[in-house]
Amino acid sequence: MIGRTVDRLLALVERHTKHRNRAVRRTAQLTVLALSVVRPPEGAQTPADGAHEPQAQFVDRLFASTRLRDYVRGRGFVRPLLGLGVRTLLLQAAANAKSRKLAQSDRRAFVLRVNGPVEQALMRNLLVWHNHVFSTYPSCSDGRCVDLMILLAQEENDARLFDLISIALMLDRVRNVAVFWDEEGIEAAAPMFMSGAEQARWRETRDAEDLRRLPAEIIDEVTRRGTSGGIKLLVDSRGRVQDFFKAALPEKFIIAVSLREDRDGAADPGDLGLWLPLFDAAAARHPNVAFVVLNRLAPSHWRVWPSHIRFARHQGLSMQDTLCLALVADGYVGALDIFGLAANAVARPGVYVPLMDGGGQRAPPDGSEQDSAPAQIMVASRDRARIEAALGRFLAGLPRFSGGALRGG
Amino acid sequence: MTLQPNKEDVQANPVAAKPAAVLGIFDFSYQHYALGDLLTSQVELAIMAIEQNLEHVDVVAMVNPRLPAAAFQRHIVPDNYLTYFDNILPVFACNPMLRSLQLVRDIETLSLMLLSRRKSGDPMWPAPFTHIKMRQDYPIGYHRFNAFHARHGYLPQLCAPRHYQDWARGFHERELAARSLAVINPRQSSLTSNLAATYRDAPLESWHGFIDTVAVRRPDVLFVMVGGYREWEHSLLRRSNVFIPRAFGLSLAHELALMKIADLFMGTPSGFSAFATFTNIAYAILNMEHRFAEYGEISPGDRRYPFAHANQVLTWHRETTDELLSVFEELCTHLRPNRAAKSDNPSAGSAHADDAMARQP
Numbered sequence: 230m231i232g233r234t235v236d237r238l239l240a241l242v243e244r245h246t247k248h249r250n251r252a253v254r255r256t257a258q259l260t261v262l263a264l265s266v267v268r269p270p271e272g273a274q275t276p277a278d279g280a281h282e283p284q285a286q287f288v289d290r291l292f293a294s295t296r297l298r299d300y301v302r303g304r305g306f307v308r309p310l311l312g313l314g315v316r317t318l319l320l321q322a323a324a325n326a327k328s329r330k331l332a333q334s335d336r337r338a339f340v341l342r343v344n345g346p347v348e349q350a351l352m353r354n355l356l357v358w359h360n361h362v363f364s365t366y367p368s369c370s371d372g373r374c375v376d377l378m379i380l381l382a383q384e385e386n387d388a389r390l391f392d393l394i395s396i397a398l399m400l401d402r403v404r405n406v407a408v409f410w411d412e413e414g415i416e417a418a419a420p421m422f423m424s425g426a427e428q429a430r431w432r433e434t435r436d437a438e439d440l441r442r443l444p445a446e447i448i449d450e451v452t453r454r455g456t457s458g459g460i461k462l463l464v465d466s467r468g469r470v471q472d473f474f475k476a477a478l479p480e481k482f483i484i485a486v487s488l489r490e491d492r493d494g495a496a497d498p499g500d501l502g503l504w505l506p507l508f509d510a511a512a513a514r515h516p517n518v519a520f521v522v523l524n525r526l527a528p529s530h531w532r533v534w535p536s537h538i539r540f541a542r543h544q545g546l547s548m549q550d551t552l553c554l555a556l557v558a559d560g561y562v563g564a565l566d567i568f569g570l571a572a573n574a575v576a577r578p579g580v581y582v583p584l585m586d587g588g589g590q591r592a593p594p595d596g597s598e599q600d601s602a603p604a605q606i607m608v609a610s611r612d613r614a615r616i617e618a619a620l621g622r623f624l625a626g627l628p629r630f631s632g633g634a635l636r637g638g
Numbered sequence: 639m640t641l642q643p644n645k646e647d648v649q650a651n652p653v654a655a656k657p658a659a660v661l662g663i664f665d666f667s668y669q670h671y672a673l674g675d676l677l678t679s680q681v682e683l684a685i686m687a688i689e690q691n692l693e694h695v696d697v698v699a700m701v702n703p704r705l706p707a708a709a710f711q712r713h714i715v716p717d718n719y720l721t722y723f724d725n726i727l728p729v730f731a732c733n734p735m736l737r738s739l740q741l742v743r744d745i746e747t748l749s750l751m752l753l754s755r756r757k758s759g760d761p762m763w764p765a766p767f768t769h770i771k772m773r774q775d776y777p778i779g780y781h782r783f784n785a786f787h788a789r790h791g792y793l794p795q796l797c798a799p800r801h802y803q804d805w806a807r808g809f810h811e812r813e814l815a816a817r818s819l820a821v822i823n824p825r826q827s828s829l830t831s832n833l834a835a836t837y838r839d840a841p842l843e844s845w846h847g848f849i850d851t852v853a854v855r856r857p858d859v860l861f862v863m864v865g866g867y868r869e870w871e872h873s874l875l876r877r878s879n880v881f882i883p884r885a886f887g888l889s890l891a892h893e894l895a896l897m898k899i900a901d902l903f904m905g906t907p908s909g910f911s912a913f914a915t916f917t918n919i920a921y922a923i924l925n926m927e928h929r930f931a932e933y934g935e936i937s938p939g940d941r942r943y944p945f946a947h948a949n950q951v952l953t954w955h956r957e958t959t960d961e962l963l964s965v966f967e968e969l970c971t972h973l974r975p976n977r978a979a980k981s982d983n984p985s986a987g988s989a990h991a992d993d994a995m996a997r998q999p
Contacts, residue, residue: 285746288745289704289745290704292667292702292704292705292745293702293704293705294705295705295709298667298668298705298709298772299709301770301771301772301773302668302709302771302772302773309771313770313771316770316771316772317770319749320749320752320753320769320770321749321753322749323745323746323748323749323750324746324749324750324752324753324754326746327746327747327749327750328750330746376747387801387805388801388802388804388805388891388892388895390731390799390800390801390802390891391724391727391728391731391799391889391891394724394727394741395724398720398723398724398741399720404743404744405740405741405742405743405744405747406740406741407738407739407740407741408738408739408740408741409737409738410736410737410738410800411737413737414694414696414737414738415738417658417659417696417737417738418696418738418740420754421747421750421751421754422747463718463720463721464717464718465717465718465721466721493805493808493809524887525886525887525888526886526887527812527813527886528813528814528881528886529812529813531886540887542886542887543885543886543887545867545868545884547721547724547725547889548889549720549721549724
């Protein structure tokens with residue numbers, strides 16, 4: 230009863246929150262805030278999803294207001310006092326809104342278990358999980374964001390945790406990311422992230438997706454056909470990537486490359502040995518092509534590189550920047566890891582090679598390569614001859630160009 | 639990874655079996671993306687936990703994508719906040735009592751956390767009213783640290799970012815030939831895109847002269863230049879006794895982990911000097927600002943913080959090559975014996991590492 234009355238009042242007052250008259254506008258805004266606070270936080274009388282959207286947007290807008298921040302921190306008496314009052318109401322209104330959502334929602338927070346080191350396959354699996362697992366839950370089909378709770382196992386040497394976090398923060402549908410080192414921590418934080426039903430389920434079953442053990446058929450499918458979307462292209466990263474392209478490789482057709490990595494996250498020397506001759510041969514036949522390796526290299530493997538090979542991480546680009554590089558480069562060649570999957574997801578043309586042979590990944594029945602999109606060649610194995618043939622096929626299909634408009638090509 | 643506080647770092651008091659943890663909330667809509675202040679806050683959180691007989695610290699790092707930074711950092715906007723947020727996160731993993739790191743991007747979740755905490759009365763930092771009035775005072779004063787040290791005779795130590803210390807040891811052995819590591823951070827704000835207080839920048843000519851002299855006198859020492867990719871001049875790459883982690887694709891987490899196992903630190907007051915301040919590493923923090931003395935409860939010209947060891951020194955004027963050499967020699971006399979011995983007999987692998995250094999990008 231109270232809830233319905235408050236909702237009616239809110240609907241009445243809300244239309245005046247953008248009134249031309251400042252006094253009317255401010256009064257309406259304060260009233261909306263106050264009513265948001267007195268509305269019962271949870272219970273049976275919860276309105277349909279989305280009914281409180283305008284108030285939520287209003288609260289969100291006020292939280293983002295630099296003017297309010299100036300009021301709260303300002304000099305004098307009246308403005309700070311008013312600002313403090315509004316901030317207090319805002320906090321309460323937002324907390325109430327969260328409580329309501331938790332009471333209504335199910336499956337908006339997911340616990341992901343990381344048993345073992347954070348390595349290349351696991352980081353790829355995070356995107357696979359994001360694009361192919363959680364979205365299959367009926368409650369997640371609405372496109373809204375979810376929260377990740379990552380439960381880490383005890384690993385002594387695992388210097389890629391922050392790479393994993395960097396990726397998680399770039400996922401389209403992930404909002405909050407929490408990392409826990411034991412289940413006790415999850416217990417303590419659960420009421421802030423999980424609904425009552427989710428908490429009960431967690432306590433009872435410790436139900437958590439193991440990122441190392443995603444269903445083999447899903448990994449197989451992704452390896453054969455690729456994926457779509459999932460990674461946000463960051464505005465400032467895109468700028469840095471373009472600066473890098475223009476400074477390091479002007480006028481080149483730029484192919485992003487990711488190699489298999491060792492435990493420390495550096496490029497695996499064996500894989501480097503496999504690919505480098507292929508790049509040299511490709512550059513000899515196609516002088517307008519350049520390769521940008523996205524993995525970092527251990528100092529002991531650094532040397533002077535030919536002009537058609539560059540290492541983005543060594544030239545100031547971060548993990549997030551290089552992931553964006555994979556999204557915007559002219560093509561992609563290399564492992565179907567997080568970089569490969571990201572490039573594949575935005576239809577970058579190129580050659581995509583399985584991260585590992587075997588391991589549950591099945592080649593197509595006829596042993597042939599598959600094209601998941603125009604000019605995307607999904608190589609069925611890590612066999613050198615197949616990779617070489619696919620790379621040749623890919624490069625042969627590249628458009629021919631002879632430099633910039635003023636170069637007289 | 640250790641679930642319990644590192645004993646060496648925390649020297650924990652007997653801890654009662656109380657389930658609660660201190661909750662530290664960093665809301666970047668009014669708090670700063672500042673390495674030094676955030677590291678200092680980790681020590682403050684650890685002190686809070688120890689003094690209240692709590693075992694853990696839970697950290698919440700909140701960024702509102704629509705108001706991602708304080709008025710002081712207007713260059714951080716919705717379109718680029720993630721870069722700054724992502725860069726600073728390893729700092730939180732240096733807390734020796736960390737149990738969870740929660741990265742929150744919606745105000746509703748943060749509000750529920752705040753109000754639930756206030757209702758329960760469980761310890762949190764900063765106080766709830768600080769969040770309401772959106773005002774955190776900087777720089778963070780050291781009075782609480784000095785008082786804790788006076789009472790207990792120690793301070794909780796910052797650790798390497800969780801998971802990264804073993805990597806640092808392995809990397810040091812494999813890639814750096816286990817050479818003595820001297821971490822340096824001469825401030826160069828003038829090279830960055832957000833110039834601030836450039837008058838505090840270090841005199842690079844003095845530093846380069848110092849590095850070159852040490853190359854001759856102590857070829858066993860490898861300088862590790864920490865800081866952002868833009869904060870050093872290209873000529874450093876040519877020096878065979880300098881390793882620049884960022885030029886090898888490493889990040890802040892790797893830098894802090896390497897610093898934790900290094901032999902000494904020399905640098906301008908900055909985030910990295912704050913890390914040194916709260917570890918056992920031998921350090922020289924150079925050209926301290928006189929106005930900072932009151933926050934440290936020291937006087938301009940004082941050689942040490944009250945809680946510092948004998949090999950942890952401060953200077954209060956602009957450094958010269960000679961002074962850098964003098965301070966370096968002073969710190970080297972305090973090096974652990976095994977390091978000194980190793981410096982006399984460089985390991986067989988060092989030639990390999992020298993070679994690797996000479997081939998920097």
